[in-house]
Amino acid sequence: MTNNSRTSFIPWRLFGPSRGRIFYGWWIVALGSLINAVGGGILFHGFTVFFLPLKNDFKASSTAISLLYGAARLEGGFEGPVVGYLISKLGPRAVIVAGVCMAGGGLLLLSLVNNYWAFFFIFVFVVYFGYNAGFFHPVTAAVNNWFIRNRGVGFSTVGAASCAGGMIMAPLLSWIVQDFGWRTGSITAGLLLLTICLPATIPIRRSPELMGLRPDGASSLAGSGHEFQPGPDIEEFDFSVREALRTKAYWILMGAISLRLFVTSAVNAHFIPILVWRDMSETTGAYLVSLYALSSIFTTVAIGWIGDRWSKPLVCSLALMPLIIAMVGLVFSQAAFLLYVFAVGFAVAMGSAPLNWALIGDLFGRRSYATLRGTMAVSYGATGFFSPIYAGWICDSTGSYTLVLITFSGVLLVTGCLFAILSLASPAKNPRYFPAGRG
Numbered sequence: 001m002t003n004n005s006r007t008s009f010i011p012w013r014l015f016g017p018s019r020g021r022i023f024y025g026w027w028i029v030a031l032g033s034l035i036n037a038v039g040g041g042i043l044f045h046g047f048t049v050f051f052l053p054l055k056n057d058f059k060a061s062s063t064a065i066s067l068l069y070g071a072a073r074l075e076g077g078f079e080g081p082v083v084g085y086l087i088s089k090l091g092p093r094a095v096i097v098a099g100v101c102m103a104g105g106g107l108l109l110l111s112l113v114n115n116y117w118a119f120f121f122i123f124v125f126v127v128y129f130g131y132n133a134g135f136f137h138p139v140t141a142a143v144n145n146w147f148i149r150n151r152g153v154g155f156s157t158v159g160a161a162s163c164a165g166g167m168i169m170a171p172l173l174s175w176i177v178q179d180f181g182w183r184t185g186s187i188t189a190g191l192l193l194l195t196i197c198l199p200a201t202i203p204i205r206r207s208p209e210l211m212g213l214r215p216d217g218a219s220s221l222a223g224s225g226h227e228f229q230p231g232p233d234i235e236e237f238d239f240s241v242r243e244a245l246r247t248k249a250y251w252i253l254m255g256a257i258s259l260r261l262f263v264t265s266a267v268n269a270h271f272i273p274i275l276v277w278r279d280m281s282e283t284t285g286a287y288l289v290s291l292y293a294l295s296s297i298f299t300t301v302a303i304g305w306i307g308d309r310w311s312k313p314l315v316c317s318l319a320l321m322p323l324i325i326a327m328v329g330l331v332f333s334q335a336a337f338l339l340y341v342f343a344v345g346f347a348v349a350m351g352s353a354p355l356n357w358a359l360i361g362d363l364f365g366r367r368s369y370a371t372l373r374g375t376m377a378v379s380y381g382a383t384g385f386f387s388p389i390y391a392g393w394i395c396d397s398t399g400s401y402t403l404v405l406i407t408f409s410g411v412l413l414v415t416g417c418l419f420a421i422l423s424l425a426s427p428a429k430n431p432r433y434f435p436a437g438r439g
Contacts, residue, residue, distance in 0.1 A: 023217030025146035025208060029154050032139035033161030034200045035096065039135040041165025042173070042189045043103065043127070045293055048271045049174040049286055053182045058116040062273065066392030069269040071124045073261075073384025076132030076377055083133045084374020091206040092138035099134010100197040103127050107190030111183040132377075136162070140354075141370040144361040145207045148215045151358050152312065156304020159354035163296030163347070170293060174286035215366075238365030244372050249363055249422060256418035257356050258380040260320070263408045263415075264353070266387035267323075267346060274401050278330065278339055292343040299351030307355040312362065317419035319352035320412045327405040327412075349412075359422075 047069060055065045087095050106126030113119045136158070143154040169189075177185040208215055244250050267274070271292070275285040299319075307315045326345035329338045360376075361369050391404045 037161040037165030040162030041169030043131045045166025046169045062392035066388040070385040070388040072128035080374040080377020084371040087370035092142040093204045095138040099130040102130025104190045104193035110186045152304045152308035155354035155358040160297045160300035163293045166293035170289040238367040244364045258383045259415040261380045262383035262387045265384040266391045269388040295347035303351045313419045313422035316352045317416040323349040
């Protein structure tokens with residue numbers, strides 16, 4: 001790899017060929033960040049504030065409420081390959097618009113239901129169908145098209161925005177749900193999605209080539225519609241779907257991402273119930289969600305910056321260690337400060353998530369990114385289905401999250417090992433992860 005491809009991210013790299021003009025790719029990042037701040041803040045970080053109110057209103061078990069989140073993840077896995085194909089064919093903007101309309105409209109419909117199974121159907125097949133299709137997946141596909149060298153920073157910015165949204169949305173939704181009921185919270189969430197995310201989608205463009213630009217703002221093309229040819233200052237390795245599926249790296253990365261999501265999906269859904277299990281009130285727990293989201297902003301940006309300079313797989317591996325330590329601490333100690341360590345440790349682990357998705361682009365290029373990520377969704381959708389249900393079932397059976405935290409700590413250790421060895425199995429075409437003489 002050339003030294004130029006590791007050039008530091010510095011302020012003037014925000015600008016395109018004409019000094020003083022901001023490279024349009026950064027507008028893509030800004031718009032995608034806004035979309036994910038609202039969508040992720042409500043439907044990823046904010047779900048946990050609905051957990052106990054829904055459980056009480058429907059007189060359901062923790063397992064039943066966990067099934068909502070697990071089924072939503074599983075549905076996302078099944079739709080992933082189709083969504084990836086649609087993003088490749090139609091472009092990110094069309095998919096985002098469809099997803100926002102489904103998620104926002106579905107949240108409005110949820111306020112009208114009066115039984116668990118009606119809620120289940122709308123939540124899984126309308127709200128989360130739209131969320132899985134229209135938010136992080138097409139946004140990261142767009143960012144992947146616009147950046148190569150600064151891909152880690154772009155992905156981490158979008159990820160940090162989701163955390164910032166959680167910092168705002170979790171306390172807001174908690175206040176609305178506690179004072180006015182979960183139905184009012186659902187209506188508010190739906191209106192926020194529709195009124196903010198839809199306008200933000202309009203300026204999103206599919207690729208720099210269609211605007212006569214090149215990734216990272218390296219130089220300008222003569223006209224629109226030209227095919228990008230990487231120059232000496234930018235290295236890119238484009239695999240077809242078939243080529244990528246024949247590499248060890250793809251399957252190791254899929255396994256690592258799936259196991260990470262096995263843990264983080266369940267922890268996110270059960271975050272407040274875990275805190276309540278440790279004698280913290282729901283209201284205080286919502287503010288701890290805000291602490292986690294605030295911490296995630298800094299950890300996501302920092303880890304993204306580091307990932308553009310060091311080995312992304314090793315950074316992803318090391319970022320899991322604080323959460324492992326925190327979960328083990330909660331099992332063997334009653335110290336109250338460990339609840340805050342748990343929130344920050346979770347923030348560090350989640351801060352590495354954008355690097356997971358950036359690795360797909362780094363290893364396999366831009367051409368098949370959306371399809372390759374969508375194919376992975378089958379695996380991580382399945383793990384995301386079982387883990388929240390497992391956590392809810394153990395809690396219902398034992399009245400404790402002890403066994404859950406022990407299990408999750410072991411799974412994260414295996415995940416860290418997979419990330420650590422990923423570079424040893426990376427595609428030989430890409431010297432960034434498979435230097436000459438290795439493998």
